[in-house]
Every structure is written in structure tokens, then in C-alpha cells.
Amino acid sequence: MSEVTKIATRVSYGNALVELAKEHDDVYVLDADLAAATQTAIFKKEFPERHIDCGIAECNMIGIAAGLAATGKVPFASSFAMFAAGRAFEQVRNSVGYPHLNVKIGATHAGISVGEDGATHQCNEDIALMRTIPGMVILNPSDDIEAKAAVKAAYEHEGPVYMRFGRLAVPIINDRPDYKFEIGKGxxxxxxxxxxxxxxxxxxxxxxxxxxxxxxxxxxxxxxxxxxxxxxxxxxxxxxxxxxxxxxxxxxxxxxxxxxxxxxxxxxxxxxxxxxxxxxxxxxxxxxxxxxxxxxxxxxxxxxxxxxxxxx
Structure with a gap:
């Protein structure tokens, strides 16, 4: 019996951003001093001129993303879910949600599977927070294939999108020819x-x-x-x-x-x-x-x- 392939969806996120940027020069990626963990370092290596490290300042990162979106760019603001949804909630609500700007939030390390980082970093409240923001789309992919499809769909969607990715490697379950990802369709x-x-x-x-x-x-x-x-x-x-x-x-x-x-x-x-x-x-x-x-x-x-x- 062949071994099941497992990939963390945060890795899928980093790889999907690179493929997206090859096709679209309006894709920009922002990070808050966590590029190695969120896997946006993969993007940084390929497109350093379109990667912005905002330092440990998530609230400011969301503000910068909002500004980029207002100029016609499509920014992917990336950080741990605890920081992207938790620490920066006000900025996501007021600077992205309220003006309905085309900002994509890549939130990695969600849930208890963050593991040894403990309760302070295990965000089990992010979906609840993001659901309350009018017009916010929330995507939570189940594997590598779905995560890559979610990133592409987020880019194609006009408006704010919150994407949830994990640290733990998970089995690939959507590797079938009839697989189709569509926002809002289970x-x-x-x-x-x-x-x-x-x-x-x-x-x-x-x-x-x-x-x-x-x-x-x-x-x-x-x-x-x-x-x-x-x-x-x-x-x-x-x-x-x-x-x-x-x-x-x-x-x-x-x-x-x-x-x-x-x-x-x-x-x-x-x-x-x-x-x-x-x-x-x-x-x-x-x-x-x-x-x-x-x-x-x-x-x-x-x-x-x-x-x-x-x-x-």
C-alpha cells in the first residue's frame, strides 16, 4: 500500500502565491516578520520586489495592504491567524471590510494543531471574528490541492477574503480529475x-x-x-x-x-x-x-x- 502524501496547507499557500504572481503582476505579498513560518519566503525568493516585510506590526501591515488595494494592486497580507484576525481585527474591520477593499488575508498556524506554541498562538476564534465582518469571504481548505485552488479563487474574487491555513501536514484527499473549487459551494x-x-x-x-x-x-x-x-x-x-x-x-x-x-x-x-x-x-x-x-x-x-x- 502506497504511503499517503501529506503537505501543510501553509506550504501550499506559499507555493500558490508564486504561481499566481507568475501570471499576474498586480500580486503583492506582505508579511509581519514571519515569512519563514508562513512560507511566504518562497514568494520573497522569486519576487523580492513584490514582497514587503512589515516587521512585527500586523496592524500596520493591514493598513499598508488596504493602501495597495486602493491603488489597484491585489495584496496578500500574511501572518499567524492569532495576529491577522486577532491583533489586527480593528484594521481588518475598518480599513478593509468597511470600504470593501480587495485585500486577501493569508492566516497560517490556525487552530490547536499549532502544537507546542501553546494557547496564546492557537487561534480557535478567528473564523468567528471574521464571520462578523460584512462582506468578508472565509475559506478554510482541507488539503494542498484545495489550498492552492483557494488562493487562486481568492485572487479572482473582488473583495476581502480571509484564508485559513495550518501548520500540520495533512493528507491530500482532493486528487481526483473531477475536483472543482468554487467559492460558496461545499x-x-x-x-x-x-x-x-x-x-x-x-x-x-x-x-x-x-x-x-x-x-x-x-x-x-x-x-x-x-x-x-x-x-x-x-x-x-x-x-x-x-x-x-x-x-x-x-x-x-x-x-x-x-x-x-x-x-x-x-x-x-x-x-x-x-x-x-x-x-x-x-x-x-x-x-x-x-x-x-x-x-x-x-x-x-x-x-x-x-x-x-x-x-x-
């Missing part, structure tokens, strides 16, 4: 009738593995990949809920304000359905190996399997 990866598992980011591959374990127990789980959390594919969510009767959301993010909240808001309006939210349960993360943290917080395949089985 993807059904596995059909099922007993329960719908709606997942995002690195939790998608874990949910697929959990579904296989559930199948061995006679539970037929549908698995849906929601790479765009805003705008949410409400039609797909509602259809899955009506077909399966029960829904489980899975995200490497707080259960408050993220994918789970978006799904529940939709279903409460359009198709009231029992829902279980799997994610970080209103607590901070902690320092430790990424894989061990995912296990402890119930976000690996075994944890998802156990939660879904109990719910069904």
Missing part, C-alpha cells in the same frame, strides 16, 4: 443516509476516516467538505439535514461562532434538525504535539467516530 465526499458529517479544514480527512469506522458498525455517514464557511452553502447543508435527519459539524475551531454556529443558524431557519458540534469546547488550547492535541480534543478520526456513534 463538496459531498461520501454519500450516506444515517448522519451527515459536515467538516472543514484538516478535520475533513479525519471525518472521512471516521466515516469508514462508522461503516464497519453499520452506520452510513455522509461526509461533506465545507471549504467556504462564508458564504455558506446553505442549500447543501439543508439537503443533507433533510436526507439524514441528524447533522454533526467538525472543526478545528471553537464551537462558538465557527462552522457549527453557521450550520445551526441555517438549519434553525430552514430545516430544524438535531445537531452535534465537534470542535474546541469553549476552552483555550495548550502546549503539546499537534497530533496529541487533536486526539485530546476529540478532533482525530477516533474522537470523531466516538462522538458521532454516541450521537446516532
Amino acid at each position: 463538496v459531498t465526499l461520501r454519500e450516506g443516509k444515517d448522519v451527515a458529517i459536515i467538516a472543514t479544514g484538516l478535520c475533513v480527512s479525519e471525518s472521512l476516516a471516521a466515516a469508514e469506522k462508522l461503516a464497519a458498525d453499520g452506520i452510513d455517514a455522509k461526509v461533506i467538505n465545507i471549504h467556504t464557511i462564508k458564504p455558506l452553502d446553505e442549500d447543501l447543508v439543508v439537503a443533507a439535514a433533510k436526507e439524514c435527519g441528524k447533522v454533526v459539524t467538525v472543526e478545528e475551531h471553537s464551537v462558538i461562532g465557527g462552522l457549527g454556529s453557521a450550520v445551526c443558524e441555517t438549519l434553525s431557519r430552514k430545516a430544524p434538525t438535531p445537531v452535534k458540534n465537534i470542535g474546541v469546547q469553549d476552552c483555550f488550547g495548550e502546549s503539546g504535539p499537534a497530533v496529541a492535541l487533536l486526539e485530546k480534543y476529540g478532533l482525530n478520526a477516533e474522537g470523531i467516530y466516538a462522538s458521532v456513534k454516541e450521537f446516532v
